Amino acid sequence: FFAIYDRPFWRRDGLSGTAQSMVGPLVEIHDATTASGKPALFGFLGVGADQRAALGEEVLKQACLAQLAKLFGPEALEPCATLLKDWAADSLTSTAADRAGGGHPMPGSSRWVSGPWESRLLLAGSETSDSEPGYLAGAVIAAKRAVAEIRSRMDRE
Numbered sequence: 500f501f502a503i504y505d506r507p508f509w510r511r512d513g514l515s516g517t518a519q520s521m522v523g524p525l526v527e528i529h530d531a532t533t534a535s536g537k538p539a540l541f542g543f544l545g546v547g548a549d550q551r552a553a554l555g556e557e558v559l560k561q562a563c564l565a566q567l568a569k570l571f572g573p574e575a576l577e578p579c580a581t582l583l584k585d586w587a588a589d590s591l592t593s594t595a596a597d598r599a600g601g602g603h604p605m606p607g608s609s610r611w612v613s614g615p616w617e618s619r620l621l622l623a624g625s626e627t628s629d630s631e632p633g634y635l636a637g638a639v640i641a642a643k644r645a646v647a648e649i650r651s652r653m654d655r656e
């Protein structure tokens with residue numbers, strides 16, 4: 500969820516715009532002001548996909564703004580614009596099976612590809628990293644591993 504403002508009023512009050520909440524609806528909030536200075540606050544929703552669908556966008560938006568106002572002051576209630584992107588409702592990103600929260604990927608040594616594809620398909624996404632999966636660091640580690648594997652296979656051929 501993004502709330503875009505005319506001014507970064509929280510900074511004027513000496514606030515960072517960063518917050519963690521166990522209550523929500525936003526559970527992790529950051530100052531999302533752009534490098535060119537367009538002020539915004541951003542947060543990840545901690546509400547499940549089915550609950551989000553049941554509540555509807557307007558109710559969620561108002562709850563997010565109310566939370567931002569509680570944290571950073573009443574000016575938070577008057578954004579110039581808001582944006583709520585629900586990836587679970589995006590049919591090009593998510594299927595029905597994705598609606599149940601799977602949690603963050605855990606480090607492990609899963610064999611991601613097996614059978615006839617094993618010698619033909621390499622996965623380089625962060626989730627396949629054996630350390631820091633699901634994070635930017637994991638993406639770098641997984642990509643390096645995939646490149647090394649491609650080079651090694653090319654050397655063998």
Ligand SMILES: Cc1cc2nc3c(=O)[nH]c(=O)nc-3n(C[C@H](O)[C@H](O)[C@H](O)COP(=O)(O)OP(=O)(O)OC[C@H]3O[C@@H](n4cnc5c(N)ncnc54)[C@H](O)[C@@H]3O)c2cc1C
Nearest residue numbers: 543623624625626627632633634635636637638639641642
């Ligand atoms: C909102 C958000 C906040 C995050 N915050 C953090 C954070 O603070 N710290 C952190 O460490 N991680 C964070 N992450 C996670 C991190 O961004 C990802 O783990 C990482 O970017 C994954 O990298 P990747 O290379 O595996 O995949 P991606 O970055 O998803 O790259 C895959 C690329 O493949 C492209 N692609 C897809 N299909 C095709 C196709 N058919 N043909 C060609 N190209 C295709 C996509 O456009 C994309 O550019 C965040 C993720 C999100 C969504």
